[in-house]
Amino acid sequence: MSRHQAYRNYDYENDINEYDGDGDGYSDEGEELSPEDRAQMDAGTDEIRASLGSESSKVTTQQIQEALWHYYYDVDKSIAYLISKFIAPPSKKKEPVPSPDDVVLAAQSQAGSKKPAAGTSKKKADSGTKKGDVTDRVKDLKIDDTPLPKSKNLDVLKEFEKANSKKSASFVVVGHVDAGKSTLMGRLLLDLHVVDQRTIQKYRKEAASIGKSSFALAWVLDQRSEERSRGVTIDIATNRFETDTTLFTILDAPGHRDFIPNMIAGASQADFAILVVDATTGAFEAGLKGQTREHALLLRSMGVSRIIVAVNKLDTVGWSQARFDEISQQVSGFLSATGFQLKNVSFVPLSGLHGDNIVARSRDEAADWYSGKTLVEELEGSEPMARALHKPLRLTISEAYRSTQSPLTVSGRIDSGSLQAGDALLVQPSGEKAYVKSLELDHQPVDWAVAGQNVIIHLSNIDPIHVRVGDIICDTKQPIACIDTFTVKALAFDILMPMQVDVHRGRLHAAGQITEISALLDKVKGTVAKKKPKIVKPASVARIVVKMGTKVPLEAGQRVVLRSGGDTVAAGLLE
Ligand code: GTP
Numbered sequence: 077m078s079r080h081q082a083y084r085n086y087d088y089e090n091d092i093n094e095y096d097g098d099g100d101g102y103s104d105e106g107e108e109l110s111p112e113d114r115a116q117m118d119a120g121t122d123e124i125r126a127s128l129g130s131e132s133s134k135v136t137t138q139q140i141q142e143a144l145w146h147y148y149y150d151v152d153k154s155i156a157y158l159i160s161k162f163i164a165p166p167s168k169k170k171e172p173v174p175s176p177d178d179v180v181l182a183a184q185s186q187a188g189s190k191k192p193a194a195g196t197s198k199k200k201a202d203s204g205t206k207k208g209d210v211t212d213r214v215k216d217l218k219i220d221d222t223p224l225p226k227s228k229n230l231d232v233l234k235e236f237e238k239a240n241s242k243k244s245a246s247f248v249v250v251g252h253v254d255a256g257k258s259t260l261m262g263r264l265l266l267d268l269h270v271v272d273q274r275t276i277q278k279y280r281k282e283a284a285s286i287g288k289s290s291f292a293l294a295w296v297l298d299q300r301s302e303e304r305s306r307g308v309t310i311d312i313a314t315n316r317f318e319t320d321t322t323l324f325t326i327l328d329a330p331g332h333r334d335f336i337p338n339m340i341a342g343a344s345q346a347d348f349a350i351l352v353v354d355a356t357t358g359a360f361e362a363g364l365k366g367q368t369r370e371h372a373l374l375l376r377s378m379g380v381s382r383i384i385v386a387v388n389k390l391d392t393v394g395w396s397q398a399r400f401d402e403i404s405q406q407v408s409g410f411l412s413a414t415g416f417q418l419k420n421v422s423f424v425p426l427s428g429l430h431g432d433n434i435v436a437r438s439r440d441e442a443a444d445w446y447s448g449k450t451l452v453e454e455l456e457g458s459e460p461m462a463r464a465l466h467k468p469l470r471l472t473i474s475e476a477y478r479s480t481q482s483p484l485t486v487s488g489r490i491d492s493g494s495l496q497a498g499d500a501l502l503v504q505p506s507g508e509k510a511y512v513k514s515l516e517l518d519h520q521p522v523d524w525a526v527a528g529q530n531v532i533i534h535l536s537n538i539d540p541i542h543v544r545v546g547d548i549i550c551d552t553k554q555p556i557a558c559i560d561t562f563t564v565k566a567l568a569f570d571i572l573m574p575m576q577v578d579v580h581r582g583r584l585h586a587a588g589q590i591t592e593i594s595a596l597l598d599k600v601k602g603t604v605a606k607k608k609p610k611i612v613k614p615a616s617v618a619r620i621v622v623k624m625g626t627k628v629p630l631e632a633g634q635r636v637v638l639r640s641g642g643d644t645v646a647a648g649l650l651e
């Protein structure tokens with residue numbers, strides 16, 4: 077049984093005994109299938125074997141059926157996946173087998189990207205352990221050593237209090253593949269007039285010409301040609317909008333399980349989340365076994381506590397209140413079993429495609445039964461996380477590029493502390509110093525910025541070769557240390573034992589190994605339940621030691637996700 081299946085089969089509401097660890101493969105999963113599903117599965121398997129012809133021997137029935145399950149029995153999508161993963165390219169055969177996450181990250185760096193529309197930005201993923209294309213792009217540029225602006229020596233925290241500026245909040249949009257996340261965000265931006273009707277009409281035309289007309293709204297977020305032709309989100313898209321009280325940053329995440337590392341990067345920058353579930357018959361149920369559940373677990377492990385559940389596509393079930401109630405009840409059940417407090421969870425029935433209950437209330441008579449808040453009202457009622465204003469400066473770089481203001485401009489969300497023009501900064505892991513030439517918030521020049529804000533920094537006196545996406549910018553006097561071994565209090569998503577893992581923190585991604593399981597912990601009290609267990613079972617909490625191949629900037633209080641073979645195996649807090 078693959079890890080992914082083990083994880084999917086595990087029922088967090090019930091006991092550990094539910095976990096099927098006997099390794100006997102897909103047949104157990106088969107028992108969960110309804111007769112109709114079973115029939116579709118068998119027919120789909122035969123069709124794929126016939127289409128693949130002689131190549132068919134390169135994939136197992138289990139791999140075929142996992143693909144069919146994942147793509148809702150869509151034979152074409154399953155074949156495309158199986159070919160890309162197991163059959164082509166043949167030249168890979170002799171090389172050491174890269175991890176699935178490496179495959180995804182490599183594919184992304186090759187993927188061409190269209191020029192983003194105004195206000196939309198799509199970041200290229202970059203492995204933290206490799207010199208990515210960012211450094212390639214900028215390494216031949218010369219260092220900016222123009223005289224620095226004099227620091228105004230502002231008391232930034234006082235300025236922040238005085239400014240009484242709008243709240244700023246970032247939210248990540250997560251959920252199973254095709255739940256309608258990008259369409260919902262496209263609709264939100266259209267109805268708030270951030271995107272105009274003409275752009276959408278243009279997208280409708282272009283999308284129709286490649287047989288994807290239902291994705292026109294999603295194209296507001298899905299800007300890459302590969303995303304558009306495949307009809308799936310691959311990487312996080314960011315976009316901004318404001319209401320009377322708040323400046324919001326949207327982080328639209330991919331739902332496909334192959335792109336979980338990008339979802340992790342998005343979730344690491346978020347104050348709260350919108351979990352989109354597809355109310356269509358069968359789709360909700362499939363999502364619950366897939367990324368609806370995995371994303372919720374990841375959010376929880378990464379410290380996100382507020383969730384707005386968007387019960388989407390209600391148009392497909394005639395705005396059935398019974399369906400909305402049934403879904404709300406089931407999602408509440410598993411969210412509370414995952415550790416969310418239900419007072420922080422709310423549900424909105426909506427249709428992203430048609431625009432009901434997003435900015436304006438639904439005008440469909442069948443939706444009359446709902447008199448609660450719209451999605452925008454729920455967003456406005458969501459408090460950003462407490463800002464760590466008084467802690468030392470930490471900012472994770474999410475983009476690095478050349479701009480008209482500087483050979484090296486970086487952007488990212490300030491995790492803690494504050495900064496101002498003229499400040500000296502340290503970039504880790506390179507340990508190189510740089511200076512803040514100028515700053516921008518929301519494309520406006522500013523003198524300072526504080527924790528929680530997404531800032532653009534024009535740097536000087538640093539060679540761009542020392543700066544990569546995923547690096548941390550910090551205070552020169554209280555810098556973050558670079559370490560290669562750490563202890564983490566982790567929730568196991570799968571069986572843990574001494575094994576190879578990929579360590580993910582935001583965009584950063586490094587190869588490592590679980591070297592020791594120090595203790596199994598009591599989930600409620602946090603006390604040691606058993607010292608040095610041989611393995612950790614799914615849903616248990618344990619203290620484990622991880623050693624990485626390289627030194628990476630990490631410190632206590634940060635959250636990391638451990639993945640292996642393309643599946644999330646654990647996540648937790650650095651001690
Ligand atoms: P990934 O990012 O790839 O995980 O997908 P997504 O969750 O962003 O879904 P996307 O917005 O790409 O939409 C997937 C499909 O669902 C498209 O064909 C949409 O037209 C359709 N869809 C989205 N919202 C609705 C809705 O409210 N009603 C109906 N009927 N279809 C919808």
Ligand code: MG
Pocket residue numbers: 257258259294298308309329330331
């Ligand atoms: Mg999407």
